[in-house]
Amino acid sequence: MITTQRSPTGGGGLQSPRSPSSQPPFLSISVTDPAKMGNGVQAYISYKVITKTNLPEYQGSEKIVIRRYTDFVWLRDRLFEKYKGIFIPPLPEKSTVEKFRFSAEFIEMRRQALDTFVNRIALHHELQQSEDLRTFLQADEQTMERARSQDTGIFKKKPSDLMSIFRGVQSKVTDVVLGKEKPVEESNPEYDKFKKYIFELEDHLAEAQKHAYRLVKRHRELGQSLADFGKAIKLLGACEGDALGTAFSELGAKSELLSIKLQREAHHLLMNFEEPLKDYVRAVQSIKGTIAERANAFRQQCELAETIKLKEIDLNKMRLIRSEKMLDAEHEYEELKVEGQEATRRFETIVKLMNEEIVRFQDQKTQDMGRAFHEFAKGQARLANAIADAWRSLLPKLDSLSVS
Amino acid sequence: MMDFENQGFEESQLHASRGEMESLALDDDDNNNNSGNDNNPSSRSNGVANGDGSLHHHPLSSSLPFAEIPTTDDDDPLLSSSSPQQNPNSFNSLLEPPSYADAVFRSFDGDHGKQINGHGHGAVSTSSPSPSTDYFKISVTDPQKEQDLNNSLVPGGNTFVTYLITTWTNLPEFNGTEFSVRRRFRDVVTLSDRLSESYRGYFIPLRPDKSVVESQVMQKQDFVEQRRMGLEKYLRKLAAHPVIRRSEELRVFLQVQGKLPLIKTTDVASRMLDGAVKLPKQLFGESVVAEAVDPNDVSQPAKGGRDLLRLFKELRQSVANDWGGTKPPVVEEDKEFLEKRKKMQDFEQELSNVSQQAESLVKAQQDMGETLGQLGLAFVKLTKFESEEANFNSQKVRAADMKNVATSAVKASRLYRELNVQTVRHLDKLHEYLGVILAVNNAYSDRSNALLTVQTLLSELANLNSRIEKLEAAASKIFGGDRSRVRKIEELKETMRVTDEAKNCAVREYERIKENNKNELERLDKERHDDFFGMLKGFVVNQAGYAEKMASVWETVASETSGYAATSS
Numbered sequence: 001m002i003t004t005q006r007s008p009t010g011g012g013g014l015q016s017p018r019s020p021s022s023q024p025p026f027l028s029i030s031v032t033d034p035a036k037m038g039n040g041v042q043a044y045i046s047y048k049v050i051t052k053t054n055l056p057e058y059q060g061s062e063k064i065v066i067r068r069y070t071d072f073v074w075l076r077d078r079l080f081e082k083y084k085g086i087f088i089p090p091l092p093e094k095s096t097v098e099k100f101r102f103s104a105e106f107i108e109m110r111r112q113a114l115d116t117f118v119n120r121i122a123l124h125h126e127l128q129q130s131e132d133l134r135t136f137l138q139a140d141e142q143t144m145e146r147a148r149s150q151d152t153g154i155f156k157k158k159p160s161d162l163m164s165i166f167r168g169v170q171s172k173v174t175d176v177v178l179g180k181e182k183p184v185e186e187s188n189p190e191y192d193k194f195k196k197y198i199f200e201l202e203d204h205l206a207e208a209q210k211h212a213y214r215l216v217k218r219h220r221e222l223g224q225s226l227a228d229f230g231k232a233i234k235l236l237g238a239c240e241g242d243a244l245g246t247a248f249s250e251l252g253a254k255s256e257l258l259s260i261k262l263q264r265e266a267h268h269l270l271m272n273f274e275e276p277l278k279d280y281v282r283a284v285q286s287i288k289g290t291i292a293e294r295a296n297a298f299r300q301q302c303e304l305a306e307t308i309k310l311k312e313i314d315l316n317k318m319r320l321i322r323s324e325k326m327l328d329a330e331h332e333y334e335e336l337k338v339e340g341q342e343a344t345r346r347f348e349t350i351v352k353l354m355n356e357e358i359v360r361f362q363d364q365k366t367q368d369m370g371r372a373f374h375e376f377a378k379g380q381a382r383l384a385n386a387i388a389d390a391w392r393s394l395l396p397k398l399d400s401l402s403v404s
Numbered sequence: 405m406m407d408f409e410n411q412g413f414e415e416s417q418l419h420a421s422r423g424e425m426e427s428l429a430l431d432d433d434d435n436n437n438n439s440g441n442d443n444n445p446s447s448r449s450n451g452v453a454n455g456d457g458s459l460h461h462h463p464l465s466s467s468l469p470f471a472e473i474p475t476t477d478d479d480d481p482l483l484s485s486s487s488p489q490q491n492p493n494s495f496n497s498l499l500e501p502p503s504y505a506d507a508v509f510r511s512f513d514g515d516h517g518k519q520i521n522g523h524g525h526g527a528v529s530t531s532s533p534s535p536s537t538d539y540f541k542i543s544v545t546d547p548q549k550e551q552d553l554n555n556s557l558v559p560g561g562n563t564f565v566t567y568l569i570t571t572w573t574n575l576p577e578f579n580g581t582e583f584s585v586r587r588r589f590r591d592v593v594t595l596s597d598r599l600s601e602s603y604r605g606y607f608i609p610l611r612p613d614k615s616v617v618e619s620q621v622m623q624k625q626d627f628v629e630q631r632r633m634g635l636e637k638y639l640r641k642l643a644a645h646p647v648i649r650r651s652e653e654l655r656v657f658l659q660v661q662g663k664l665p666l667i668k669t670t671d672v673a674s675r676m677l678d679g680a681v682k683l684p685k686q687l688f689g690e691s692v693v694a695e696a697v698d699p700n701d702v703s704q705p706a707k708g709g710r711d712l713l714r715l716f717k718e719l720r721q722s723v724a725n726d727w728g729g730t731k732p733p734v735v736e737e738d739k740e741f742l743e744k745r746k747k748m749q750d751f752e753q754e755l756s757n758v759s760q761q762a763e764s765l766v767k768a769q770q771d772m773g774e775t776l777g778q779l780g781l782a783f784v785k786l787t788k789f790e791s792e793e794a795n796f797n798s799q800k801v802r803a804a805d806m807k808n809v810a811t812s813a814v815k816a817s818r819l820y821r822e823l824n825v826q827t828v829r830h831l832d833k834l835h836e837y838l839g840v841i842l843a844v845n846n847a848y849s850d851r852s853n854a855l856l857t858v859q860t861l862l863s864e865l866a867n868l869n870s871r872i873e874k875l876e877a878a879a880s881k882i883f884g885g886d887r888s889r890v891r892k893i894e895e896l897k898e899t900m901r902v903t904d905e906a907k908n909c910a911v912r913e914y915e916r917i918k919e920n921n922k923n924e925l926e927r928l929d930k931e932r933h934d935d936f937f938g939m940l941k942g943f944v945v946n947q948a949g950y951a952e953k954m955a956s957v958w959e960t961v962a963s964e965t966s967g968y969a970a971t972s973s
Contacts, residue, residue, distance in 0.1 A: 193793065204786045211779040218772045225768040229761040236754040239747075244933055247940055359796065366802040370968030373809045377961035380816070384955035391948035398944065402937040 027122045028052045029137065031115035034107045037068075044068050045107060047114065051137045057129075063138050069094065071136065072114055074148050078132040079121070084293045084346070085353030086127065087361055089120035090282030105267070109275060116279065126353075184299045194358065195291055202284045209277040216270045223262030230255030243401040250397055254390050261390075265383040272379065276372035280365060287361070294354060297347040304340040311336055540573040540643045542658070544636035547628045548586075564588050565628055567635060571658045577650060583659055589614075591664040592635060595657045598666050603648060604850035604913075605920030607843040607928060609641035646927070738855075741918075744925065745848055752841045755834060762831040766824055773820030780813030805965060812961045816954050823950040830946065833939040837932070844928070851921055854914040861907040868900045 033048040051063045072091055080088050092113035095106070118136075121127045135147055186192075230252040237248025311333050318326040544567050552562035570584040596611040612634030639658075643649050656666055783806050790803040872893055879889040 197793070200789065204782070204789055208779070208782040208786055211775060211782050214775045215772075215779055218768070218775045222765075222768040222772050225761065225764040229758070229765045232754070232758040232761040236751075236758050239750050239754045244936055247937065251940055251944070359798075362796045362798040362802075366798040366805075367968060369802055370805055370965055373805050374962060374965035374968045376809065377812070377958045377965060381955050381958035381962050384951045384958060388948045388951035388955060391944045391951065394944050395941070395948075398937065398941055402933075402941070 029118050034111050075136045085350035087287050087357045089117050090286045205281045212274040212277050216266050219262050219266035223259045226255045227259035243404045247401045261386050268379045272375035273372050294350045297350050301343040301347045304343045308336050308340050542639045543570050544632050594668050598653045605847050605917030607847050607924045611638050759834040769824045773817045776813050777817035780810045783810035812957050815957050826946045830939050830942040851917050854917045858910045858914050872896050
């Protein structure tokens with residue numbers, strides 16, 4: 001749970017003249033209490049989303065709703081559609097296989113990721129004002145359902161389709177970046193550098209994440225082998241008897257103890273190091289989506305500019321021959337010009353927003369990774385110290401046994 | 405059985421990642437502190453290419469800021485300079501944690517180093533006569549291919565490998581303190597067989613396998629190297645055995661130049677072929693052999709394939725024993741022996757289990773080290789990437805943090821690998837003892853065989869006796885005597901006398917073997933106690949030491965990133 005304390009002097013603060021209390025405005029959300037619902041193939045996990053706020057836009061100071069993964073997806077999609085140019089916080093993957101197993105670890109990781117997702121939205125000065133967010137946080141089940149099924153172009157499709165569209169967009173972006181399609185793209189060297197950076201970053205991060213995941217597994221394996229070794233050596237001790245037997249037993253017991261510590265560290269590593277890395281990867285993928293949107297907006301702008309130009313030529317022709325269609329044509333032309341301005345405005349907004357977002361992204365990631373590194377190092381140090389202590393504590397006993 | 409030889413293991417580890425590690429342009433400023441350390445990549449490869457198992461140029465140690473420089477052994481006060489050790493224990497100095505200077509830690513590994521390198525020092529076992537003045541060191545080196553000129557049907561055909569066996573000793577049996585011979589594997593087999601015959605009841609270390617299959621599969625070089633190491637270990641174990649080290653067979657093997665003057669085996673039939681001895685015919689049938697037969701021959705175990713009839717008799721006897729036939733009094737004592745043997749079997753089973761789990765543990769540690777290294781490398785690449793064209797200060801900061809973590813992960817990875825090498829060294833004791841148990845089983849077999857011989861002879865005596873009685877009874881019924889029967893009785897009585905002597909020999913042999921068993925068991929118990937305690941301590945100290953080093957590495961990173969610590973849970 002991340003509490004957002006918004007001070008009036010903070011960037012993009014929630015300024016509300018009608019704010020009754022003298023307290024700084026806050027919006028605090030937590031995603032908790034995962035519960036398995038339904039049976040078999042239809043089974044899903046529901047989460048309690050608790051909102052505490054003093055913002056006037058919200059009904060009341062505390063609200064609890066029940067949401068499931070697809071609701072979060074809905075929110076993400078709406079934000080993605082409405083706030084083009086902003087890097088929408090990423091969602092955990094929609095797993096099709098693990099879902100059926102629903103391990104406690106998987107559920108916890110998902111819950112954590114969803115909590116992070118919704119709080120990042122709440123922290124973002126633009127996104128936090130979204131009406132869709134309010135709907136998500138407050139609406140009852142039926143309203144939520146209705147909202148989910150509302151048609152707005154892309155939302156006719158189901159989430160799985162959205163993923164394929166998203167991927168389609170990704171590949172389009174790749175094509176664009178790699179210059180495969182016709183060059184309806186910006187010629188902006190700095191932006192090109194950025195695009196290249198993002199694509200390469202994803203690869204690097206994916207590799208790091210892969211190894212981080214393996215490291216978790218290694219911890220588990222080492223823990224298991226220590227447990228087995230401990231057990232076997234205890235049996236040997238029972239067979240031996242006397243001082244040596246006791247020594248073996250003590251060693252075996254320590255080994256088993258350390259096995260537990262290793263399992264614990266594995267879990268800690270998963271939650272506090274591997275997950276943040278995965279989150280980083282997701283964030284980069286989300287940025288790729290935004291890059292695609294920008295490319296779209298640019299293309300629209302260009303296409304409209306083309307159309308306007310052609311229309312102008314037509315219009316001039318018509319003016320010359322004093323066609324009776326001229327008025328309509330002029331009308332259309334004006335409309336097109338307005339559209340063109342709109343498109344340009346949209347594109348320019350995206351560019352401006354992206355520039356801000358990039359700065360914010362880099363800052364945020366330095367913080368996130370810094371924390372992840374800290375946790376990683378802390379965990380490893382803690383584990384190593386525990387191991388050292390456990391073994392050291394055995395030495396005097398061994399010494400005394402060896403001479404007895 | 406997994407081959408835990410340090411060198412092979414270490415090499416494969418180093419080869420796997422050396423390329424990657426070396427391509428890192430890790431900016432370890434701390435390297436400058438290690439004076440006299442050659443950091444160049446070429447020196448690293450030299451260290452590995454050295455196939456003789458010496459690791460003094462340990463490449464992975466060179467950029468460890470936390471380890472002492474791998475200096476010579478002079479630094480370690482406990483490694484005496486008197487021993488011409490091949491394996492410089494650079495590990496000892498590496499294990500010294502700078503800020504956790506722990507006397508127990510350091511000194512302990514010094515002792516253990518001695519033990520591993522020269523069993524001949526009789527390091528840990530206090531049952532050896534004079535540990536401080538005796539030395540007996542053997543090394544096996546310089547494998548050479550030679551031609552077998554005598555037996556080759558094809559000219560230039562049959563080749564074999566000989567090894568240079570060098571001995572340093574001040575034991576009086578040997579004339580001289582340093583000498584070398586060349587021996588081939590077949591000679592070792594001969595030595596081993598002869599020792600088995602001469603030292604029945606002793607726990608004789610097992611010789612390396614003949615392993616014909618492996619020699620086809622492995623690369624010739626690797627196979628030769630593996631065999632060389634096996635031979636060295638074997639000879640050192642022999643030299644460590646308080647009784648066997650003084651054997652004539654071993655002396656001859658180590659000292660006599662030219663062809664090994666030990667005959668392959670002393671079993672009865674081959675001696676018959678030599679004409680040295682008359683076949684003890686009384687074991688074959690009714691007729692008595694007039695000439696004296698050395699009863700000692702009888703007390704030697706029947707060898708398969710040759711003494712077929714004798715084997716058959718003894719087999720019949722052992723079956724009779726099992727089926728509650730005539731049970732000579734010797735059986736009762738065996739109860740205590742049976743108990744001890746059962747205990748040994750249980751011990752063997754548990755030990756084997758532990759040995760297996762130890763292998764898994766080593767593998768898990770190895771994997772951990774590998775993955776840490778790979779993680780470190782991935783972060784190094786990321787660091788480079790982020791720093792290359794960093795537009796924002798936050799990127800630079802992140803790159804710096806990442807580099808920190810990356811280098812620490814790589815360090816931790818190296819620590820794990822070193823830890824593992826040591827772990828293997830210590831836990832190898834478990835494997836060794838599995839071998840020892842095989843030797844014990846052989847000694848117990850010697851005893852069983854001797855007992856069987858005794859029982860066979862006793863039953864033979866009983867048989868002869870009853871026949872004599874029957875004949876005497878029948879003969880007394882005939883008036884005037886029965887000359888043929890009387891003659892028969894005389895013959896049988898003579899046979900009985902000889903058999904009785906043989907029986908006495910066999911009993912003496914049996915008692916001797918029992919005594920050997922008992923002494924050896926006592927020796928084993930003592931040595932086992934010391935060896936295993938040594939192993940446990942070594943293992944524990946290693947684990948603790950390396951864990952402390954790792955903790956130190958990570959604590960530094962943790963404190964350097966403490967600014968990021970989460971403000972909320």
